[in-house]
Amino acid sequence: MPDQLLFAIEVTLNGLMAGVLYALVALGFVLIFKASGIFNYAQGVMALFAALTLVGIMEGQVPFEHLINATFGTEIHGFGWEVPALLAILLTMVTMVLFAWLVNWLVLRHLVGQEPIILFMATIGLAYFLEGFGDMMWGSDIKALDVGLPQGINSWIDETTLDLFGYGFFIDNLDIAATIIAAILVAVLVAFSQYTKQGRALRAVADDHQAALSVGISLNFIWVLTWSIAGFVALVAGIMWGTKSGVQFSLSLIALKALPVLMLGGFTSIPGAIVGGLIIGVGEKLFEFLVGPLVGGATENWFAYVLALIFLVFRPQGLFGERIIERV
Amino acid sequence: MKDTADSHVTEDGRTIGGTLLDLRGITLRFGGVEAIKNISFDIRQGEIRAIIGPNGAGKSSMLNVISGFYNPQEGEVWFRGEKRPAMKPFQVARSGVARTFQNIALFDGMSVLDNIMTGRLNDMHAGLVAQMIWKGKAEREEVENRARVERIIDFLEIQHIRKTPVGRLPYGLKKRVELARALAAEPDLLLLDEPMAGMNVEEKEDMSRYILDVNDEMGTTIALIEHDMGVVMDISDRVVVMDYGRKIGDGTPDEVRNNPQVIDAYLGVAHD
Ligand SMILES: Nc1ncnc2c1ncn2[C@@H]1O[C@H](COP(=O)(O)OP(=O)(O)O)[C@@H](O)[C@H]1O
Numbered sequence: 001m002p003d004q005l006l007f008a009i010e011v012t013l014n015g016l017m018a019g020v021l022y023a024l025v026a027l028g029f030v031l032i033f034k035a036s037g038i039f040n041y042a043q044g045v046m047a048l049f050a051a052l053t054l055v056g057i058m059e060g061q062v063p064f065e066h067l068i069n070a071t072f073g074t075e076i077h078g079f080g081w082e083v084p085a086l087l088a089i090l091l092t093m094v095t096m097v098l099f100a101w102l103v104n105w106l107v108l109r110h111l112v113g114q115e116p117i118i119l120f121m122a123t124i125g126l127a128y129f130l131e132g133f134g135d136m137m138w139g140s141d142i143k144a145l146d147v148g149l150p151q152g153i154n155s156w157i158d159e160t161t162l163d164l165f166g167y168g169f170f171i172d173n174l175d176i177a178a179t180i181i182a183a184i185l186v187a188v189l190v191a192f193s194q195y196t197k198q199g200r201a202l203r204a205v206a207d208d209h210q211a212a213l214s215v216g217i218s219l220n221f222i223w224v225l226t227w228s229i230a231g232f233v234a235l236v237a238g239i240m241w242g243t244k245s246g247v248q249f250s251l252s253l254i255a256l257k258a259l260p261v262l263m264l265g266g267f268t269s270i271p272g273a274i275v276g277g278l279i280i281g282v283g284e285k286l287f288e289f290l291v292g293p294l295v296g297g298a299t300e301n302w303f304a305y306v307l308a309l310i311f312l313v314f315r316p317q318g319l320f321g322e323r324i325i326e327r328v
Numbered sequence: 329m330k331d332t333a334d335s336h337v338t339e340d341g342r343t344i345g346g347t348l349l350d351l352r353g354i355t356l357r358f359g360g361v362e363a364i365k366n367i368s369f370d371i372r373q374g375e376i377r378a379i380i381g382p383n384g385a386g387k388s389s390m391l392n393v394i395s396g397f398y399n400p401q402e403g404e405v406w407f408r409g410e411k412r413p414a415m416k417p418f419q420v421a422r423s424g425v426a427r428t429f430q431n432i433a434l435f436d437g438m439s440v441l442d443n444i445m446t447g448r449l450n451d452m453h454a455g456l457v458a459q460m461i462w463k464g465k466a467e468r469e470e471v472e473n474r475a476r477v478e479r480i481i482d483f484l485e486i487q488h489i490r491k492t493p494v495g496r497l498p499y500g501l502k503k504r505v506e507l508a509r510a511l512a513a514e515p516d517l518l519l520l521d522e523p524m525a526g527m528n529v530e531e532k533e534d535m536s537r538y539i540l541d542v543n544d545e546m547g548t549t550i551a552l553i554e555h556d557m558g559v560v561m562d563i564s565d566r567v568v569v570m571d572y573g574r575k576i577g578d579g580t581p582d583e584v585r586n587n588p589q590v591i592d593a594y595l596g597v598a599h600d
C-alpha cells in the first residue's frame with residue numbers, strides 16, 4: 001500500500017476518536033435541548049466542573065480551601081486522604097445531580113414559559129457562574145487527572161500494522177478506551193430512553209409538554225433528570241479530555257466544537273450528534289492532512305465551522321434534525 | 329339494583345352513584361378577565377356530565393381547573409369526598425383524572441401504540457436496571473400494560489394504525505388516539521374537551537358511541553364539553569350551561585332545554 005494512503009487511514013482513525021469526544025459533548029446539548037428547548041451554553045463548563053470536582057475529590061482537596069483559609073486565617077491543605085477513582089466518580093456524579101437539581105430549583109423553575117433567548121442567556125450566566133464557582137471550590141491551577149484509563153501507544157496495533165503494511169499505526173490506548181466507553185454510554189442511553197418508564201417520560205416531555213402533564217409526568221422531575229444525564233455525559237467527556245490534556249479552563253472550550261457538530265447533526269437528534277461528531281472529527285483531521293500543507297496548516301481551527309456554515313446554507317435542519325432550528 | 333339515597337339507576341340500566349367531584353364557588357381570573365365566576369356544580373360517580381355554552385364561556389377553563397392546569401383564585405375542589413389542595417396537573421393525573429384537549433395534545437413523533445402506552449406510565453414500578461435489561465417484574469409489567477393497551481386499541485377500533493406515527497394521522501383519528509391514551513390510564517374521571525369538534529356526522533356518531541360504551545362498559549365517569557346540542561342532549565345524564573363565565577343552567581337535558589335563560593343564550597345574539 002502506498003504510504004500516503006496508510007497515513008490517511010491512520011489520520012482517519014485518530015479523527016474518529018477525536019470525534020467521539022465531540023459527539024459526547026454534543027449529546028449533552030441535544031438531551032437538554034430536546035427535553036426543554038434550552039440551548040445549554042454551560043454544557044462545556046459542566047464538563048470542566050465535573051472534571052475539577054473529580055480531581056478534587058480524588059486528591060482529597062477541601063472544597064473552598066482558599067476561601068476558608070483567607071476568611072478564617074486557617075492553614076488547611078487537603079483532608080490528607082486519597083479517594084479511589086471509582087468512588088470519586090460516584091461522588092462527582094452525586095454532585096452533578098445536586099447541581100442539576102439546584103439549577104432547576106433556583107433558576108429554570110422561575111423561567112418556565114420564557115422566550116428561548118432568555119433561557120439561553122440564563123445558561124450563559126450559569127456558565128460563567130459555574131466557571132468561577134469551580135475555581136473557587138477547587139482552585140484554578142492545571143491538574144492532572146488519572147482515573148486508571150490506559151494511555152500511550154497501543155503496541156499491538158503498532159506491531160500488527162508494521163508487520164502487515166510495513167508501517168506502524170500510532171493509536172493511543174486512551175482513544176480506544178474513550179471510544180469503547182462512549183459506545184457503552186450511548187448504548188445505555190438508548191436502552192434507557194427506549195425501555196424505561198423514565199426514558200419514555202423524557203421522550204414524551206421532549207415531544208409535548210401539555211400532553212406529558214396530562215398523563216401524569218412531572219416536568220420538574222424530567223428536567224432535573226435531563227440535566228443530571230447531561231451532567232453525567234459531561235463528566236465522561238471531562239474525564240477523557242482531562243486525562244488527555246489535564247484539567248484546565250480550555251476544557252470548557254470543547255463546547256465550542258460541539259456547536260458545528262450540532263449544526264451538522266441537528267439540535268434534536270441523538271444519532272445526529274454522534275454521526276456529526278464523527279464527521280467533524282475525521283473531517284478536520286483529514287482536511288488538515290490533505291489540504292493543510294497547501295494552505296500553511298492550522299485548518300483544524302476553522303474547518304468545522306466552515307463545514308457547519310455550508311450545512312446551514314444547504315440543510316439547516318442538519319443530517320437527522322427533526323425541524324428547522326428556529327430557537328437559537 | 330334499587331335506588332338509594334346515594335345512588336339511582338338510569339332508564340338504560342346504568343347506576344349513578346354519589347358525588348365524585350364537587351366544585352364549590354370556583355372563580356378564575358386572568359388578569360382582569362374573569363373566565364369563571366363563582367361556579368358550583370358536582371359530578372356523580374358513573375354519570376356523563378356535559379358542559380355546554382357559547383365560545384369563550386369558560387368551559388375549557390373549567391376543565392383546566394378540574395385537571396389542575398389552572399388554579400382558581402377562589403373556591404374549592406372536592407374529589408372523592410375530600411377537599412383537594414392546590415395540585416399540579418401531573419398530580420391530578422396521578423390521582424385518577426385523565427383528559428383530552430380541545431386542540432389535541434399528542435406526541436407527534438411517537439407511534440399510536442407508544443402514545444397510548446404513555447397513558448400507563450404511572451402503572452410501571454419496576455427498577456430502572458430491570459427495565460433496561462427487560463427482566464422479571466419489568467417484563468411482567470410491560471406485558472400486562474401492553475395487554476391492557478391492546479384491549480383499548482380494539483375497543484376504539486384503531487388496530488390498523490397501531491404503528492403509524494401520530495403526526496401523520498387525520499384529525500378524526502388523532503382525536504380517537506387521544507381518547508385511547510386517556511383511557512389507558514384507567515381513570516376514575518375522564519375529561520373530554522370538545523371530543524367531536526371538527527368532525528363530520530359519521531365521525532361524531534362513532535365518537536358518541538365510544539363515549540357511551542366507555543361509560544357503560546368501563547364504568548368511567550365522564551365530563552365532556554361539546555358544542556353540538558343534539559349530541560349533548562343524546563348522550564349526557566346532566567348538563568351544566570355556562571355563558572360569560574357564569575352558570576346559567578344545570579339539570580337533565582330536558583330541564584336545560586326548557587330553561588329560558590339557556591334558550592336566550594343559545595338563541596340570543598352573541599353566538600358563533
Ligand atoms: N391561559 C389563558 N390566559 C388568558 N386568558 C385565558 C386563558 N384561558 C382562557 N382565557 C380566557 O378565558 C375566557 C374563557 O375561555 P375558555 O375557557 O377557553 O372558553 P370556552 O372553552 O368556553 O370557549 C376567554 O375570555 C379566554 O380568552
Ligand SMILES: [Mg+2]
Pocket residue numbers: 387388389430
Ligand atoms: Mg374551549
